[in-house]
Structures are given as C-alpha cells and as structure tokens.
Amino acid sequence: MYSFEPSEEQKMLIDAINRYAVNDLRRKAHDADEEYGYPKEVIDKGWELGVLQASIPETYGGFGEHSVLTGVLAAEEMAYGDFAGTLAVLTPALFALPILACGSEEQKQSYLPPIAEGEWQPFTAACIEPYFDFDLLEMRTTAEQKNGSYLLRGEKTYVPFANEASKMIVYANLEGKTQGFIVERDAPGITIGERQKTMGINALPIYKVSLQDVLVPAEQRLGGPEGHDPTPILASMHLAMAAMAVGVSRAAFEYSRDYAKEREVFGVKVAQKQAIAFMLAEMATEIEAIRLLTWEAAWMVDNQKAEASKQAYLAYIGAMDMAMMVTDRAVQILGGHGYIREHPVELWMRNGRGFAVLTGLGMI
Amino acid sequence: MIEFEMPKPIAQQSYVLQTVAENMMRPVSRYFDEHEHEIPWDYINFMHMAMKATGAGSLAPPEEKKKEGEEAEKKEKRPPIGYQMLAFMLEMLSWGDVGIYLCTPGGGLGAAAVEAAGTPEQKQKFLARFREEKPVFAAMAMTEPHCGSDTSAIRTTAVLDKNTNEWVLNGEKIFVTAGQKSLEESNGFVVVWATIDPSAGRAGMRSFVVEAGTPGVKVTKLEHKLGIRASDTASIVLQDARVPFENILGSPEIQPDTSKGFKGAMATFDATRPLVSATGVGVARATLELVKELLAKQGIEIRYGHPRSKLTNIEREIIDMEVMLRSAWLLVIKAVWMADNRKPNPLEASMAKLRAGDIVTKITQRALELMGPIGYSRDYLLEKWFRDAKITDIYEGTGQINRLVVARNILGYSGRELR
Numbered sequence: 001m002y003s004f005e006p007s008e009e010q011k012m013l014i015d016a017i018n019r020y021a022v023n024d025l026r027r028k029a030h031d032a033d034e035e036y037g038y039p040k041e042v043i044d045k046g047w048e049l050g051v052l053q054a055s056i057p058e059t060y061g062g063f064g065e066h067s068v069l070t071g072v073l074a075a076e077e078m079a080y081g082d083f084a085g086t087l088a089v090l091t092p093a094l095f096a097l098p099i100l101a102c103g104s105e106e107q108k109q110s111y112l113p114p115i116a117e118g119e120w121q122p123f124t125a126a127c128i129e130p131y132f133d134f135d136l137l138e139m140r141t142t143a144e145q146k147n148g149s150y151l152l153r154g155e156k157t158y159v160p161f162a163n164e165a166s167k168m169i170v171y172a173n174l175e176g177k178t179q180g181f182i183v184e185r186d187a188p189g190i191t192i193g194e195r196q197k198t199m200g201i202n203a204l205p206i207y208k209v210s211l212q213d214v215l216v217p218a219e220q221r222l223g224g225p226e227g228h229d230p231t232p233i234l235a236s237m238h239l240a241m242a243a244m245a246v247g248v249s250r251a252a253f254e255y256s257r258d259y260a261k262e263r264e265v266f267g268v269k270v271a272q273k274q275a276i277a278f279m280l281a282e283m284a285t286e287i288e289a290i291r292l293l294t295w296e297a298a299w300m301v302d303n304q305k306a307e308a309s310k311q312a313y314l315a316y317i318g319a320m321d322m323a324m325m326v327t328d329r330a331v332q333i334l335g336g337h338g339y340i341r342e343h344p345v346e347l348w349m350r351n352g353r354g355f356a357v358l359t360g361l362g363m364i
Numbered sequence: 365m366i367e368f369e370m371p372k373p374i375a376q377q378s379y380v381l382q383t384v385a386e387n388m389m390r391p392v393s394r395y396f397d398e399h400e401h402e403i404p405w406d407y408i409n410f411m412h413m414a415m416k417a418t419g420a421g422s423l424a425p426p427e428e429k430k431k432e433g434e435e436a437e438k439k440e441k442r443p444p445i446g447y448q449m450l451a452f453m454l455e456m457l458s459w460g461d462v463g464i465y466l467c468t469p470g471g472g473l474g475a476a477a478v479e480a481a482g483t484p485e486q487k488q489k490f491l492a493r494f495r496e497e498k499p500v501f502a503a504m505a506m507t508e509p510h511c512g513s514d515t516s517a518i519r520t521t522a523v524l525d526k527n528t529n530e531w532v533l534n535g536e537k538i539f540v541t542a543g544q545k546s547l548e549e550s551n552g553f554v555v556v557w558a559t560i561d562p563s564a565g566r567a568g569m570r571s572f573v574v575e576a577g578t579p580g581v582k583v584t585k586l587e588h589k590l591g592i593r594a595s596d597t598a599s600i601v602l603q604d605a606r607v608p609f610e611n612i613l614g615s616p617e618i619q620p621d622t623s624k625g626f627k628g629a630m631a632t633f634d635a636t637r638p639l640v641s642a643t644g645v646g647v648a649r650a651t652l653e654l655v656k657e658l659l660a661k662q663g664i665e666i667r668y669g670h671p672r673s674k675l676t677n678i679e680r681e682i683i684d685m686e687v688m689l690r691s692a693w694l695l696v697i698k699a700v701w702m703a704d705n706r707k708p709n710p711l712e713a714s715m716a717k718l719r720a721g722d723i724v725t726k727i728t729q730r731a732l733e734l735m736g737p738i739g740y741s742r743d744y745l746l747e748k749w750f751r752d753a754k755i756t757d758i759y760e761g762t763g764q765i766n767r768l769v770v771a772r773n774i775l776g777y778s779g780r781e782l783r
Contacts, residue, residue: 001367001445002367002369002701003443007366010366132673133673134671135670135671135674138670234669257774261775271775271777272777272782272783274771277767278768278771280771280774280775281774282718282767285695285715289715292691292698293687293690293694295366296368296694299367303369309668309669310669313668314683314690315687317672317684317687318691321687356672
C-alpha cells in the first residue's frame with residue numbers, strides 16, 4: 001500500500017522536535033552563527049529528545065529500533081530549526097550509527113551503551129577530505145594492511161568536535177573500497193588542526209584532522225577483521241543531508257511566504273504579485289516533491305529494497321538543487337532585507353549551498 | 365504509517381497493461397502519428413473488451429450487489445485504491461502511446477465529471493453505458509474560442525424552458541478531447557459547461573450532460589496538432605440544443621455570493637489533474653528508458669553515488685532526469701492517494717500537474733538534445749514523445765494556472781486577492 005501519513009509515534013516525535021526546533025534552535029541560531037557555537041545546554045536539550053537513543057535497540061542501551069524513515073522525519077524537523085544545530089546535536093550518530101549498522105557484535109556491545117545511556121558526548125567521524133572532487137566512494141585517505149593491523153594516511157577536513165572527541169570513525173580507501181575504522185583521538189599520528197571556518201555552518205565546531213601512519217588494530221576495523229559493506233552508511237549520509245535540506249528549505253519557504261504577505265508594494269501585498277506568488281508556488285512544489293523522494297528512499301532502505309542506495313543518492317541530488325533554489329529565492333523575495341543578517345534567510349542561503357558539499361557530516 | 369509498497373492489484377494490472385502497451389500501442393505509434401484523425405479501433409475494441417471483463421479503468425459505479433453482509437464488510441476494511449489504480453493505468457498506457465491512450469473508451473474526463481459532481485441517479489443513468497456491448501466515449505467541453513484558462517468567462521448559455529422542463533444550450537466549444545468519438549462515433553456524451561445566469565459570473569456556471577444524438581449539437585472541426593495526433597480534438601457547436609432538466613450536474617438554483625457551480629468544475633480538476641499528470645509521467649518514463657537503452661548499447665554506463673563534479677555530462681543529465689521523473693510521480697501518487705481517502709487535494713493535485721508538465725517537457729527536450737541526430741529523427745519515437753509531451757503542460761490547466769492554484773493555496777488567498 002501507499003500511505004503518506006506518519007505513524008502516531010512518529011507524529012509525537014515530530015511534534016516534540018518541532019517545539020525544540022522553533023523554541024530553542026531557531027531562536028538562538030543567529031547568535032550561534034555569529035558566536036561560533038551553541039550554548040552546551042541547547043545541545044543537551046536536543047540530545048534529550050532521544051532521536052539517536054531511540055534508534056538503538058535495548059540490548060545496546062537504547063530504547064528503540066533503527067528506522068531510517070523515522071530518522072529522516074526527525075532530521076527534517078530539527079533542521080527546520082537550524083542546520084548547524086542539528087548537525088551538532090546529532091554528531092554522536094556519526095560514530096554510533098555506522099557501528100550499529102555495520103559493526104561487529106563486540107563493537108556494538110562495547111561502544112553503543114555508553115553513548116545511548118549517557119549525556120551528549122562528542123563522538124565523531126572523519127569523512128570529508130579537502131579536495132574539490134572528494135568522493136565518498138573513492139577516498140584519498142588510504143588504509144594499508146600491515147602485520148595484521150592497518151596504517152591510515154591522509155588528510156581529513158570538517159570533522160565535528162574533533163578537539164573534544166575521545167573516539168572517531170575514520171573512513172579510508174582500502175583497496176578501492178571505502179571502509180570505516182574506529183580510532184582513538186589520541187592515537188599516535190593523529191593531529192587535530194585549527195578550527196575551520198566555513199561560509200555557513202559556523203555554529204558547528206569543525207576541525208582538520210591529519211593522519212600520518214596511524215596504526216589501527218584489525219579488530220578496530222568497522223565490522224571486525226572482515227570489514228563491512230559501506231552502502232548503508234553512504235545511504236544514511238545521503239538521506240541525512242536530503243532530509244535536513246528539506247527542513248531548511250521549509251523554513252526558508254515559510255519565512256519568505258509570511259514576509260511576502262506582510263510587505264506592501266504598489267498598494268498591494270508583495271505576495272499578490274504573480275512574479276512572487278509563482279516563485280513561492282514553485283518552491284512549495286519542489287520541497288514537497290523532494291520530500292517524498294526522500295521519504296521513499298528511506299522507506300526503501302528500511303525495507304531492504306534492491307535500489308535503495310541509488311534512490312537515496314537521487315534524493316540527495318534532488319535535495320541539493322532544491323535547497324539552493326529555495327533558499328536563494330527566499331533571499332530574493334525579501335529583497336534588500338534578505339541580504340541583511342537580521343533576517344535568517346541569508347543564513348539559510350549559506351546553509352543551502354552546504355548540502356552539495358557536506359555529505360558525511362550527518363547520519364540518520 | 366508511511367509506506368511505498370505498490371499494492372498487489374496495481375502490480376498485476378501494470379504487468380498486463382505493459383503487454384498491451386508493447387504489443388498494441390508501440391507498433392502502431394508512428395502510423396497514427398502520421399495518419400491524423402484515423403481512429404485506432406483495434407486498440408479501442410480490445411480495451412473495451414478487456415475493461416469490461418476486468419472492470420479495470422472504469423469510473424462507472426460497480427453493479428449493485430444482491431448479496432449483502434460479510435463480503436461487503438470485508439471489502440470495506442481495505443483502503444480504497446481506485447484512483448491509484450487509474451493513475452498507474454494511465455501512466456502505463458501513456459508509456460505505450462499517449463495519443464492512442466487518449467482514445468481509450470470508458471468515459472475519460474466526461475465520466476470523471478459525472479463521478480465527481482453527479483447524484484447517484486445521474487451516475488447510474490450516464491455511466492452505465494460504458495458497460496454496454498460497444499465501446500463508448502465521453503468528453504468534457506469547457507474551452508471556448510475566446511477563453512481557455514479563464515474558465516469563468518465562458519459564454520455558452522443554458523436557459524430553462526419551463527414548458528418542456530428542458531435546458532436549451534447555445535454556444536461554441538473548442539478543444540474538446542475525444543469530442544468526435546463521444547458524439548459521432550459512439551453512444552456517448554459530452555459534459556458541457558455553460559452559464560445559467562450570465563450576470564451571476566462564477567455562481568452561474570453549471571455543467572450539463574449532452575448526449576450523442578441530441579439535435580442541435582454538431583462537431584464542426586477536428587484540429588491538426590503538434591502531437592497526440594491519434595486523439596481527436598473537436599470543436600462543437602450547440603444551437604438550441606435541448607437536454608432534459610435532470611442532465612444538470614449540481615444544483616439548478618443560483619445562490620447569490622457563492623460560486624458553487626464554478627467550484628464544482630474545480631473539484632473535477634482535483635480528481636483529473638493528477639490523472640493527466642500520470643500520462644505525462646508515462647511519456648517521460650518512456651523517453652528516459654529509451655535514452656538509457658540507447659546509451660547502454662554504446663556501452664555507456666551511468667555511475668551513481670559520486671559527486672556531480674566527477675560525473676560526465678551524460679551521467680548528470682540522466683541522474684537529473686531520474687530525480688525529476690520519480691519526484692513528479694510521487695506527487696501524483698500522493699494526490700491520488702488523497703483522492704482515494706477523500707482528503708481534499710486541490711493543492712497536491714495542482715502541484716502534481718505543474719511538476720509533471722515541467723518535467724515531461726524538460727525530459728523530452730533534453731533527451732532530444734542528448735541524442736542528437738538520433739533523437740531528432742523519425743526513426744525513433746523520441747521526437748514524437750517530445751511533441752506529445754508538450755500538451756501535458758497545457759491541458760487540464762496550464763502550468764501557469766496550476767502555479768496560480770498552488771500559490772493561492774499556500775498563501776490562503778482567494779481569486780480576488782491573487783489574480
């Protein structure tokens with residue numbers, strides 16, 4: 001059957017996240033952007049919503065089952081509040097979800113309970129690399145087998161909370177295949193660089209991480225010595241970005257719509273001009289279309305459908321374009337005011353471009 | 365719960381219809397494109413027989429069941445999927461050939477209008493004919509020579525003759541899809557939009573069932589078109605055409621300050637727009653599949669999962685087309701799902717329509733560019749689909765009208781507030 005109605009449980013979760021997104025994230029997003037970070041209690045409050053904890057089964061300290069679809073709904077709603085804030089709240093998922101999806105039984109038992117049962121802690125992952133053609137499927141960071149261990153070499157960038165994190169997953173190219181490795185932040189050979197500044201996610205502390213012959217024991221390879229299939233991780237990364245792109249776009253659409261209904265031009269509201277009304281109609285349609293594409297891909301992942309990872313990629317590609325189009329138009333609709341940092345649309349436009357480059361910073 | 369599992373009856377139907385599309389439509393696609401105004405009777409007769417046997421695709425109410433009790437109760441528990449079945453059917457047949465699909469007997473937009481606005485008696489009276497021995501057609505006549513999208517400006521009049529209790533219709537309608545087949549080639553009908561009070565504006569708009577054989581009704585012209593050439597597009601003149609009082613759809617009373625009649629027309633669109641969108645999606649899918657097949661023949665493989673900057677232009681184009689196609693189709697499915705579940709869907713219906721019109725024109729146009737001399741040649745159907753596609757963005761509300769509908773919905777504006 002087809003159905004487009006979230007379950008009662010999902011609706012309750014969305015409601016709770018919506019309140020947090022609107023009352024906490026959105027309210028503080030401007031200052032967090034200008035001041036390079038959220039107050040700890042905002043992150044803690046987001047963590048207490050239990051989005052990640054509800055994805056982890058009881059056996060590993062959580063209280064639910066992992067559903068990518070629920071994750072997509074949650075990520076969209078939180079990013080409706082603020083993109084960088086959502087990435088910050090969900091940073092521990094970058095470490096926990098790959099272990100849950102691909103880790104060995106030992107890895108799950110040893111790493112998941114402290115995360116699921118504890119407060120927000122900066123467990124993280126090093127994925128993105130500083131090259132224009134960075135590709136999740138063909139990484140330049142390499143893993144080389146040596147005496148039953150692995151040697152990691154390469155440069156990573158945009159690693160959230162790398163300075164505080166005790167552990168991270170490092171993705172590397174092992175004989176042409178992307179593989180995850182569970183690495184101690186203090187392992188010899190790891191250098192955490194200066195905090196990085198970007199165009200649009202100032203509220204998320206991100207760092208360069210350099211890996212010089214970092215020795216990782218075979219049992220710290222994600223999935224154990226045999227490794228893992230990277231597909232579910234990539235699908236989760238693509239869908240996290242797609243869902244957050246929908247959330248940010250929704251925010252930008254609603255704000256510019258409401259503004260257009262208030263602002264007067266030539267004796268009428270600016271929204272009464274077809275030039276503006278049609279832009280809004282196209283934004284709404286685009287958001288709805290890509291939202292459904294994202295939902296379907298997430299449903300396909302949950303139900304192990306054959307083309308799920310391809311569909312997740314398509315949703316991501318669609319979402320990247322949608323977010324840029326919608327956030328750009330939101331600024332355009334506010335005109336000169338859109339360019340002023342007092343209104344949030346310019347931040348959303350800076351976020352909007354991010355979806356094309358930040359895959360790997362979120363997982364659901 | 366959010367679900368995307370194709371219901372079994374739809375999967376079975378699609379399997380059968382694909383065979384029809386491949387064997388009865390594609391082989392004659394080019395012939396009927398090049399022989400405009402010839403009627404594809406083989407397809408029509410086959411479909412009539414098949415639909416009669418299976419009940420598929422019919423908007424006619426099911427024959428009244430004598431037995432009541434358990435069986436009926438059991439059936440009610442299943443979520444309704446009638447409109448979903450129809451959308452999938454139209455998508456697949458249009459994947460075969462959208463021009464020939466438009467010749468499918470069974471009522472089309474005319475029956476949809478009766479279904480949306482008719483009383484149970486009217487449905488029984490007008491829709492039963494689709495189950496008869498011979499194929500029957502029905503059409504909707506809205507557009508007039510001086511007005512298209514501005515439907516409330518129609519001039520065709522309907523005046524009640526109180527002596528005979530008949531409506532007398534006068535006016536000219538153009539661009540009536542399947543008008544000729546409905547009035548001259550079968551025992552069908554045309555749902556004609558007219559005003560019962562020209563001074564009342566939208567409040568005076570009503571639709572009337574005008575049956576084949578009604579004196580004073582004449583098909584005066586068949587258009588020559590860019591595409592969908594197998595489908596007849598007729599002009600109809602109504603000259604003192606008399607129809608029985610009970611052929612009016614909706615109330616004969618004019619309630620001042622309401623536009624119920626007009627809203628009746630618009631409610632029909634909520635049901636039909638997603639279905640027309642489905643036909644566009646069918647053409648888009650046919651195009652994309654053929655392009656991929658031609659590329660595969662030359663050994664070109666599409667790689668997924670990589671950043672755009674590492675893809676070839678062809679890969680980027682194909683991936684973008686896949687995004688457009690699937691997302692548009694999901695909007696259609698959501699709109700018909702809402703219709704099935706009796707949720708008001710004017711916003712979703714217009715979103716689906718504007719998106720489908722956009723993507724089918726984009727996909728067919730880009731496909732021709734990508735395929736170069738092969739795409740432009742009549743050796744393949746790509747150039748035909750390019751021509752067929754364009755109508756999706758025009759009929760059943762142009763892309764601009766649907767933008768207007770979406771805009772009014774999201775802004776909470778009336779027609780007066782957003783013109």
